[in-house]
Amino acid sequence: MHNLPEIPCYLNGEFTTLPHAKISVMDRGFIFGDGVYEVLPVYGGHPFRLAQHMARLDRSLGELRMANPLTRDQWSDIARSLIASYAQSKGVQPDQSDQMVYIQVTRGVAMRDHVMPKDIAPTVFVMTNAMRMPSDEDRRRGVACVTADDFRWEKAHIKSTSLLGSVFSRQISFDAGATETVMFRDNFLSEAAASNVWIVKDGTVCGTPKDNLVLEGIRYGLIEELCLAQGIGFALRRISREEVLAADEILLSSATKEVLSVTTLDGQAVGKGVPGPVYLKLHAAYQTAIAQSKAAAQTARE
Ligand SMILES: Cc1ncc(COP(=O)(O)O)c(C=O)c1O
Incomplete structure (x- = not known):
């Protein structure tokens, strides 16, 4: 032990x-x-x-x-x-x-x-x-992910401690030296082992619908707000494997990753293979949201 x-x-x-x-x-x-x-x-x-x-x-x-x-x-x-x-x-x-x-x-x-x-x-x-934050290098270069079938159950919207499916899923990317496992159910994007997944195409951020097949991360609402404030298009819809492979950018989101750029998927470059402009905007806006929330909490206490 x-x-x-x-x-x-x-x-x-x-x-x-x-x-x-x-x-x-x-x-x-x-x-x-x-x-x-x-x-x-x-x-x-x-x-x-x-x-x-x-x-x-x-x-x-x-x-x-x-x-x-x-x-x-x-x-x-x-x-x-x-x-x-x-x-x-x-x-x-x-x-x-x-x-x-x-x-x-x-x-x-x-x-x-x-x-x-x-x-x-x-x-x-x-x-x-x-807090275990992504490293400076992960921020600068983006991270590698691999893909796998989503073999978890059909109640992924519950943040349940029954996590063996997620443990198996994350181990696939760990064994491959990658940061996350991007999962597909019937060739449509679901999410990653412990993160939501977003694609960017022609300047619009797309995420999967909030249904029983994904956990609605707290960053769902936040990313939508940040996109709105930054004039970035935002849509929730089913996303095919082909669309993921052809995305300009892929992003992960979670409490500790905040938003993080995926620059290779199964060893292939995503877009230009570097963190893209939408990621950079969203990451900066995220940091501003944190600073504003800290300032508001401080004021509330005084
Ligand atoms: C399966 C799964 N999806 C998405 C997320 C992201 O959720 P949040 O943004 O609330 O951290 C997590 C977080 O752990 C997760 O385990």
Whole structure:
């Protein structure tokens, strides 16, 4: 077993650290992957797009027929407390610290039975860690991706902890020395193992429809807003494999990748093989959105 670092976390009402946080072997998260999660990016001590992450947590829990065990203020208080403890453990002020807060809620502890038990207490776990950003080189040169069939289930819209399909998918690109696995279902683009995928054609950003086959990343709404503000065309529609292969640019988005340019796909250059103009605009606009959100959070606190 890895020796876990003394990172602050929260488990079922208690603040502790990772090596000391223990759950039951009969937790349905452990037995069935019967749980949901969220990953919130934190810039300068402030969660970015917290309301949207909380709304998605509600949607995921709703799909599992579970009530949210905490209020938004309670989630926010736990996150802020962990962010402050983590910053303190690194000897910096929270406003100097970029982190990723991970939230997980499982159905709870019960004897093993596939049927969803009623009236059991959910398991609530929250941890934080340093934000793992793309490297400067990845930003400058873009990243390599590979393609694979999407062999995951048909409820990919739930941010569920049942992630074996995504683990298999990501391992394909890892084994190939690539950053992500871009997946296709029946020759239409779905998403990547842990990111949404966008193509750019003739200046328009296109993403796949928000249906049950993809997770609606929190960046879906953000990218649409940024495109609107920048005068970039934006469309959600089914995208064929041929269109992906002929795209001018391909982008990944996720909490930690923000937007990231894909410059090779299965070893072939995408467009000119360098991060393109739409990526550069969106990445700059994303940084401005982060700065504005930090400033607004700071003002709200004063
Ligand atoms: C399968 C999948 N799609 C998309 C995303 C991107 O979502 P978000 O922008 O909320 O990070 C993720 C994030 O982990 C993911 O796992």
